[in-house]
Amino acid sequence: MKATTSSFLIKKLNKINIFLVFCFFFLFNQSLKSQPSNPFGNALVPDMIADASIQEIDGVFYCYATTDGYDNGLHTSGPPVVWKSKDFVNWSFSGYYFPSAVGQVYWAPSKVVQANGKYYIYPTINKFMYPAVSDSPDGPFKLAKGEDEFIKPYSPSSTLLKANGSNPPWGIDAEIFIDDDNQAYVYWQKRNAARLNSDMISLDSTSIITIDSPRKSYSEGPIFFKRKGIYYYLYSQGGDERYQYAYMMSTSSPLGPFEAPQNDIISTTNYERGVFGPGHGCVFNLSGTDDYYFAYLEFGRRSTNRQTYVNKLEFNEDGTIRPVDLTLDGVGALRKIKQDKKIAIKSCKASSVRDSLKIAPNQDSLLNRTEYFVPEFAFDSANGSRWMPNNKDEDCWLTADLGKTRKLKKSEVFFVRPTAGHAYILEYSTDGKSWKSCGGHDETEIKSPHTDVLNIKARYLRLKITKGIKGVWEWNIF
Structure with a gap:
């Protein structure tokens, strides 16, 4: 009788255990499903930028772009900063590279080109293309003709990129290409192109053309490059979610004649992957290789709240371009560099969380x-997600729990809208109750990231934002 009872109890307990395990996994899976997702993937940099021009100069990647994140259209874009990276993963900027352009309507800077012992860049400022010059790709740049004031929209000025004294060409989005014979060319909105004179600030008026393309929709953001004797001209079509890129090829010259391959669309919205409106960007080559990459803005937040992504650009044997396998995953490191070890946090808390935005x-x-704006997004290393508090939060703090007391070397914080500048307080604790200061600054500084050398032992770090837009794209602790 006792044996029978014991056997019965064991079977009963086994059923209970199986039921409890089932309940655990059900609740665990439900909790995973309830966790907010990040639909914006691995953006290039932790900020909103568009119209990127990316290039490698002396082993450093430079990214000149339109600064987004202002919600009110391009008339509030700017200011001009250049993001730099040694590995294509860890990006930073400090201050403005074109100080006199701060406060202007600043769009779509070209890549910098080197000529006449100087560096030249061609941004669109107040709806016109300007040539600017510097002794360094880091700037500071100034107007190439030595004037300090920028014209208002639709007014002629000698500061513009002009055609031998004639009226300036109407247009935006300059793209510069220098051929093997050192002749420079410029391409701009609505499929226009011309040779640049040797002064790099005026056009050869006899060379201005409008490229005849099979697709006639509105076009901007031209991209031009040369590979294995073939000239490639990429031009955008449409806008918003309908943004896409078509291309043409020439084996004759940078001004054509061009031919369009049968499959001439290389990037367009991919609903299955969740990539919307891949538009104005660039193509760049990893020096010393045949590796090419395609950078593009993505329209998934609407208006001028865009981020930039990079995918591999691949070619067929005949030189035609394969349609880009668009993803928001990024391409990872393109160069190897020595890095400090990043610490994974155990958990995090915030003073508040902004409501989700549809x-x-x-x-x-x-x-x-x-x-979504949950605090975990500040630690996901994705660049496409961020923590933000609600608008009425005056305390505005974010706390990281490392799980145990550890020796900490460094903290890096990438704030939301970093080009507007930030001030903050950084504190540490071993018990989460008693806090001591270990970093931050009182004055507003315009840079990203904001770095603090720590050399402390702590389990908790707490960040308090005192000035600037409240929010954090990424927080790295080493």
């Missing part, structure tokens, strides 16, 4: 995203 689609569009 991003409504345009008519006839499938764009349908929700952005």
Whole structure:
């Protein structure tokens, strides 16, 4: 009788255990499903930028771009900063590279080109293309003709990129290409192109053309490069979620004649992957290799709240370009550099969390995203997600729990809208109750990241934002 009872109890307990395990995994899976997701993937830099021009100079990657994140259209874009990286993963900037352009409507800077012992860049400022010059790709740049004032929209000026004294060409989005014979060319909005004179600040008026392309929709953001004797001209079509890139090829010259391959669309919205409106960007080559990359803005937050992504650009044997396998995953490190070891946090807390933001689609569009702002996003190393507090939060703090007391070397904070500048307080604790200062600064500084050398032992770090837009794209602790 006792044996029978014991056997019965064991079977009963086994059933209970199986039920409890089932319940645990069910609840665990439900909790995973309830966790907010990041639909914005691995953006290039922890900020909103568009119209990127990326190049490698002396082993350093430079990214000149339009600064986004102002919600009110391009008339509030700017200011001009250049993001730099040695490995293509860890990016930073400090201050402005074109100080006199701060406060202007600053769009779509070209890559910098080297000529006449100087560096030249060609941004669109107040809706015109300007040549600017510097002794360094880091700047500071100034107007190439030595004037300090920028014209207002639609007014002629001698500071513009002009055609031998004639009226300036109407247009935006200059792209510069220098051929093997050192002849420079400029391409701009609406499929226009011309040779640059040797002064690098004026056009050869006899060379101005409009490239005849099979696709006639509005076009901007031209991209031009040469590979294995073939000239490639990429031009955008449409805008918003309908942004896409077509291309043409020439084996004759940078001004054509061009031919369009049968499959001439290389990037367009991919609804399955969640990539919307891949538009104005660039193509760049990893020096010393045949590796090419395609950078593009993505329209998934609507308006001028765009981020930039990079995918591999691949070619067929005949030189035609394969349609880009668009993802928001990024390409990772392109150069190896020695890095400090990043510490994974155990958990994090914040003073508050901004309500989720529903991003409504345009008519006839499938764009349908929700952005979340939970504190965990500040530690996901994705660049496409961020923590933000609610608008009424005056305390504005973010705390990282490392799980145990550890020796900490360094802290790096990438704030939301870093080009506006930030001030903050950084504190540490071993018990989460008693706090001591270990970093930060009282004055607003315009840079990203904000770095503090620590050399402390702590389990907890707490960040308090005192000036600037409240929010953190990424927080790295080493």
